[in-house]
Amino acid sequence: MFDSNKHDLEKVSADSNDGRSPEKISSGEADVFYDETSDEKYGTTQRGLKSRHIQLIALGGCIGTGLFVGTGATLSTTGPAPLFMAFVIISGLVWVVMQTLAEMCAYIPTSGSSVPLYVKRYVEPSLAFAAGWNYWYAYAMLVASEISAAAVIIDYWSNPVPVAVWLTIVLATIIILNVFVVSWYGESEFWFASIKIIGILGLIVLGVVLFFGGGPNRDRLGFRYWQRPGAFIPYAAPGDTGKFLACWTALVKSGFAFILSPELIVLAAGETEAPRRNIPKAAKRFIYRLMVFYIVGTLVITVIVASNDDLLLQAVNNGEKNAGASPFVVGIKRAGIQTLDHIINGVILTSAWSAGNSFMFAGSRSLYSLALTGQAPKIFRTCNKHGVPYYCVAVTSLMACLVYLSVSSGSATVFQWFVNLTTISGYIAWIILLITYLRFRRALEYNGILHQRPYKTPGQPYVTYVALVFLIVLTLTNGFQVFFPGKFTVSSFLAAYITLPIVIVLYLGHKVWFRTPLFLRVHKIDVYSGKDEADRLEEIDVPPVAKNVMQKIWFWIA
Numbered sequence: 001m002f003d004s005n006k007h008d009l010e011k012v013s014a015d016s017n018d019g020r021s022p023e024k025i026s027s028g029e030a031d032v033f034y035d036e037t038s039d040e041k042y043g044t045t046q047r048g049l050k051s052r053h054i055q056l057i058a059l060g061g062c063i064g065t066g067l068f069v070g071t072g073a074t075l076s077t078t079g080p081a082p083l084f085m086a087f088v089i090i091s092g093l094v095w096v097v098m099q100t101l102a103e104m105c106a107y108i109p110t111s112g113s114s115v116p117l118y119v120k121r122y123v124e125p126s127l128a129f130a131a132g133w134n135y136w137y138a139y140a141m142l143v144a145s146e147i148s149a150a151a152v153i154i155d156y157w158s159n160p161v162p163v164a165v166w167l168t169i170v171l172a173t174i175i176i177l178n179v180f181v182v183s184w185y186g187e188s189e190f191w192f193a194s195i196k197i198i199g200i201l202g203l204i205v206l207g208v209v210l211f212f213g214g215g216p217n218r219d220r221l222g223f224r225y226w227q228r229p230g231a232f233i234p235y236a237a238p239g240d241t242g243k244f245l246a247c248w249t250a251l252v253k254s255g256f257a258f259i260l261s262p263e264l265i266v267l268a269a270g271e272t273e274a275p276r277r278n279i280p281k282a283a284k285r286f287i288y289r290l291m292v293f294y295i296v297g298t299l300v301i302t303v304i305v306a307s308n309d310d311l312l313l314q315a316v317n318n319g320e321k322n323a324g325a326s327p328f329v330v331g332i333k334r335a336g337i338q339t340l341d342h343i344i345n346g347v348i349l350t351s352a353w354s355a356g357n358s359f360m361f362a363g364s365r366s367l368y369s370l371a372l373t374g375q376a377p378k379i380f381r382t383c384n385k386h387g388v389p390y391y392c393v394a395v396t397s398l399m400a401c402l403v404y405l406s407v408s409s410g411s412a413t414v415f416q417w418f419v420n421l422t423t424i425s426g427y428i429a430w431i432i433l434l435i436t437y438l439r440f441r442r443a444l445e446y447n448g449i450l451h452q453r454p455y456k457t458p459g460q461p462y463v464t465y466v467a468l469v470f471l472i473v474l475t476l477t478n479g480f481q482v483f484f485p486g487k488f489t490v491s492s493f494l495a496a497y498i499t500l501p502i503v504i505v506l507y508l509g510h511k512v513w514f515r516t517p518l519f520l521r522v523h524k525i526d527v528y529s530g531k532d533e534a535d536r537l538e539e540i541d542v543p544p545v546a547k548n549v550m551q552k553i554w555f556w557i558a
Helices: 006-016 051-060 070-078 080-107 115-122 125-155 163-179 182-211 224-230 239-257 263-269 275-304 310-317 327-334 340-372 390-409 411-446 462-476 490-497 499-514 531-540 549-557
Strands: none
Touching: 070 080, 070 239, 070 275, 070 310, 070 327, 080 115, 080 224, 080 239, 080 263, 080 275, 080 411, 080 462, 115 125, 115 340, 115 411, 125 163, 125 340, 125 390, 125 411, 125 499, 163 340, 163 390, 182 275, 182 327, 182 340, 224 275, 239 411, 239 462, 263 275, 263 340, 275 327, 275 531, 310 327, 327 340, 340 390, 411 462, 411 490, 411 499, 490 499
16 A cells, blocks of 8 residues: 555665766656656646635635734743843744745755655655654644634634534635635635735834834834833743743744745646746745735734733633734724624635635645655645645645544644644644755765755755754754643643654654654755746746736735
């Protein structure tokens, strides 16, 4: 049922990396890596995503309840300064992750592109196996978390419909958008992301207005809440130690708002037209998303609501995850603005729905990529006539049905379970990704073709080393709170660290069973297979030419 493909990988490695140019590699050698992806029996994905789809997915695809709602709990626990600093730091880490992904993806944007595919090619198969299943599990859990959040958001309007009905409606809609034509997913994400972007920009403008006293109560806020009750809430210890622990707690908690979002661009690469033009373009735009939506958005939160606000504390203490716990809504209520809380609730609902939609796409394509590399059953390679791997969508949907735990345990509680489990999975995934990039870069240097990268990012490889060390420390200390006296609980410890032994078992089990090497030697890493096709697509690509000012603006955006 599963294929290790170890011998195929060794075959291509033995001959294809001795410094020869791609033209000097025989077709038989060049096809070894791709023979797993070209079987006509199963079909293949299609390039149905347009430039505007990719750009909007990059800008707003995974902005969900982590930003709109999760920031409330962090603010009330640590204060405004740690929350803001955490989002700045995590944004820097995510920017590095996005740039390394874009470099590898633009070099060879293959069908079924994914991080595990690159891990197998540039590092070794066992780590790819563990990374691939970790990605799929994390994405499936993220689908469930966003659906759970969406159900509670709808319940904000105190409707009489049972929660199970809303869960079913949201899940069914996501499945429909993902199971038929990839352009349906792209089109839905284009409009979902547009709503989110408009909503966030509107909230930022509102924050500026309230900052200068333009609200109905004419109260000029400024940075009042940074002074009273204060910029820091010491965590678990008094004084400077408590302030430092508050900052670290904010880092750990804030990761969920970003987790696994850069990978969406890579997963869409194999289904994107003109990938060498659109993938770098999306990666360059990514910094604007981080700066405007996450960093400026978080700064607005710290301006419009106090960390000890009764409404915020009540919502957080009650475990609410809907807009009642959103610091944006609390700030709007304090400013005396009527009905806007319901509008923001609608924006948060579309954000949760959109993020669930994106994670369903990512989860199904992760499983599809595992099947392409022989690390999942071959049946998951099957695509319909529209190029959608529908078995992958079906299995990911079944996993997402864990969201129905919300019916008995409560949506807020289940949402927090998913948050804890997926955050640590995301950190582990990024560590593996950065290791893969360093091996990719080393292989290009060995073959003397580092300069042939279609997309180059500044500060490499040094920024990758810094991000890698930081992520390792963050992962190991992810659950540091449970080690304080009186804080340890089995459930908290498992939520913080259970993914680590699971990934290790997957990695060691595959390595022992298939006897794979610790690392592929650099001279055996294949950096040529598939490059000819990517070069050909780049040569025939004709970028659109703007005929007027409006088209220039539109082409810059999308």
